[in-house]
Amino acid sequence: MQRVYTLLFLVVFLHTSFSQTIPKSVLANEKMVSQQIWVDSIYNQFSFEEKVGQLFMVAAYSNKDEVHNKSIDKLVEEYKIGGLIFFQGGPVRQAKLTNRYQAKADVPLFIGIDAEWGLSMRLDSTYRYPWNMTLGAVQDMKLIEKAGNQMAKQSKRMGIHFNFAPVVDINTNPKNPIIGNRSFGETKENVTTRAIALMKGLQDEGVYATAKHFPGHGDTSTDSHHTLPVVNFDRNRLDEVELFPYKELIKNGLASVMVAHLNVPSLEPRANYPTSISYPVVTDILKNELQFEGLIFTDALNMKGASNFKKPGDIDLEAFLAGNDVLLFAENVPVAIKKFKEAFDKGILTEERLMYSVKKILSFKYKANLNNYQPIVLDNLYQDLNAAEFDALNYKLYENAITVLKNQDKLIPVSTIEKEKIAYIKLGNDASDTFLANLRNYASISEITNKNLDSVLVALQDYTKVIIGYHKQDGAWRNHNLNFKEMLWINQIAKQNDVILTCFTKPYSLTNLKNFEDIETIVLAYQNNDIAQTITPQIIFGAMGAKGKLPVSIDDEFKVNEGIETLEIKRLGFSIPENVGMNSKILTKIDSIANYAVSKRITPGIQVVVARKGKVIYQKSFGNHTYESNEKVKNTDLYDIASLTKIVATLPNLMQEFDKGHLTLETKLRTMLPVAKHSNKANATVLDMLTHQARFQPWIPFYKATLDSLNRPSTLFYRSVYSPEFPIHVAEKLYLRKDYNDTIVKTILESELLPKKQYKYSDFSFILFKEYLEYHNKKSLEDLALANFYEPLGANSIMYNPLQKVHSSRVIPTEMDTYFRHQLVQGYVHDMAAAMQGGISGHAGLFANALDVAKVMQMYLQKGVYGGRTFFSEETFTTFNTCYFCEDGNRRGVGFDKPQLGTEGPTCGCVSLTSFGHTGFTGTMTWADPEKEIVYVFLSNRTYPDSNAVNKLSKENIRENIQRIIYEAIIE
Structure with missing residues (x-):
């Protein structure tokens, strides 16, 4: 105890007396000493059950009733859980609940959230950035890093410490049902460079990044939320491809990793044994071979890929023994703590193993300044989470992402407007009003709304160009594939007219189109939202040039990293004030x-x-x-x-x-x-x-x-x-x-x-x-x-x-x-x-x-x-x-x-x-x-x-x- 007091005095003395003059190395050591004192003092006060409680990060919602809220109260107060992962709800409601739960915690809670494309992945009234697949088309890594910065600022404003991002799965399977647009692309290089940029952006602003889903969920044909996907690659392939991003992110200071529920026979010899509870995967490979020293999270333990294998409590213990530090979305904490105690009493679980993870968790809490916890300030929360600077970056991201895949005869930019008679046809089942309105900012555009294809073909005979907009609802897991009627319309119209096909959809939506020969120009806008619909007409008419590169291949027609750069021909474009050095708040x-x-x-x-x-x-x-x-x-x-x-x-x-x-x-x-x-x-x-x-x-x-x-x-x-x-x-x-x-x-x-x-x-x-x-x-x-x-x-x-x-x-x-x-x-x-x-x-x-x-x-x-x-x-x-x-x-x-x-x-x-x-x-x-x-x-x-x-x-x-x-x- 005397040593603790001596060290504490030294820390205070150094900080107050010499912090302005002592070398940075000494200041860094001071922080480490201070951190160790805090961690040890907390850990030494814990009972066995309180130590185990720190391992759990439980699911919380801000859109459920008071019964749910009180159940979380109980887990915080009685079972001393270490953290919460928030899911659906709203920002003010979540902030109020976070303050409530933190006030009841003896040791401040870790707060985490899946915010792969921003808080709006889980919360209404919050900001949405492009999907990773859209960012995969962006060639300027500084923009992606800035996206990470902004996501972190928003997370910190909400009292969130972990963003469970970036997804580093390499989407080599176009039919992957759960990753898809959550991936940066199909090549390890593209995924890695973008993941590093996003990670740096998050962590430079003080929010921990979490790379997922280890060892790699990109080449699977089933969803681990519903079953246990199989990854049948040998170890050489896994080392070469799936593990590559993790190696690089770890070198660059990655804070945490989330382990997926996968069946990978080449890594885990036991049949149908999930990677999330596999000692060979978590400890032998991730911790020992890759020398990862950050926090290791399980993927959500309620997912069928894990919960079908073992019951609540048993799955938690198994995951911890495999080497995981934090047990995410535990379904029954009281039962799990009981299982941990039984294992401890039998010598299956040691004090050394428990201390390793608990002290690591506490160290990360100290680094997140939870030793000086402050409640979330509710004033202006909505305004802070939706600042104009976020729109400014979003515009830049889409400006750099939108990709021209084909531009036969240089149809775009459309330059001689006075010689053109242009028609617009909408396909798909989602809104296109912003796109059409912005097209009309540049030229007189006639919308053809006939329902019969033959009537449409007749109506189009007098037009020099036809812009087809394919609009599908903006959702990461939605089906964007063209149906038979849409393919027929595109092919028939393209045979007769010069066509600019513009797809506000996933790249994979084009895979079943097959015949691209008659389509002169193809523009891939990736997502159907107002920003994409505002920027795409600017590329079509030359207010800006296209810069994006395809993040995945589309059959044999268009290969990854393809993308045609088009000309900018000095027409008025559209953006927001911050992107031209102006303050939107003053302009109001x-x-x-x-x-x-x-x-x-x-x-x-x-x-x-x-x-x-x-x-x-x-x-x-x-x-x-x-x-x-x-x-x-x-x-x-x-x-x-x-x-x-x-x-x-x-x-x-x-x-x-x-x-x-x-x-x-x-x-x-x-x-x-x-x-x-x-x-x-x-x-x-x-x-x-x-x-x-x-x-x-x-x-x-x-x-x-x-x-x-x-x-x-x-x-x-x-x-x-x-x-x-x-x-x-x-x-x-x-x-x-x-x-x-x-x-x-x-x-x-x-x-x-x-x-x-x-x-x-x-x-x-x-x-x-x-x-x-x-x-x-x-x-x-x-x-x-x-x-x-x-x-x-x-x-x-x-x-x-x-x-x-x-x-x-x-x-x-x-x-x-x-x-x-x-x-x-x-x-x-x-x-x-x-x-x-x-x-x-x-x-x-x-x-x-x-x-x-x-x-x-x-x-x-x-x-x-x-x-x-x-x-x-x-x-x-x-x-x-x-x-x-x-x-x-x-x-x-x-x-x-x-x-x-x-x-x-x-x-x-x-x-x-x-x-x-x-x-x-x-x-x-x-x-x-x-x-x-x-x-x-x-x-x-x-x-x-x-x-x-x-x-x-x-x-x-x-x-x-x-x-x-x-x-x-x-x-x-």
């Missing part, structure tokens, strides 16, 4: 601002998109179409984007003209537009017009000249029905005479110039540029913008006159016009001059959703490149994104708006000087910042119902405040 403040704007009737509805580093990381809609409507704004709805038209339609076409050498910044209006040759605007240059200092009047209310004495549209100019003489569709049942556009242009050209050259915002330049573009190209601006930009960008929602193309339910009303058209303006441009030009003008007229505006802005941010295409040169973009007259107090770039000079301007004041964008009268804004790689789009209909009302959107800086939040959210 956007919700508050938007909801405030809606609740205060500043605007009926809003769309917001934020992208960074080429990834959309925030896309939400708020409010309703109007104050009276219950129709919620959706991300796909279209807003009148007003003056954003200037930089979304007119300016990019001018930049192409500039890039081709058709004009320069010094080109004069008279050479661009013959009708202007003799006007007072003849010498206005492109530069002056685009920087709003060409001395043009800011605005003329053209519509007023067409009203009668009652301020109604005059019959001199309008008709209620279309005719060749009155073809210009201004609004519902309102058609303007065909020559009035000439009157608008003539009025502009004859208007007085302002007295001096200075910045004065005017729509006239862009109205005239529209005339130039159409005159020069012999095409309408609508056709030019569509062909040159929107179609190749996949910006299918950007359009003039949307009611000609989409249903009115998708178009947000803009105002109740009481001064000109005297009707609800919905689907017709709000701007009066643009309306009088048939809805197509250079300064206004476009409708769009926020995402498609973001595509145009991303193209600008990438200096003219998008989707593998160069729209104009980097030099051209730089020329137009320059503030030539900032020193003169004119902040404008060439067509673009730029950040404020001093306090006046359109932004939050927190953007870089290289940033650019525009705002619109209807309550719109888009802005891009090259330095921070940010794209921001805000769309609203603040003009509803009265465009002449106070502009509270501007007055309360709603758009600018949201922009400020975006910049506050940047963390790197």
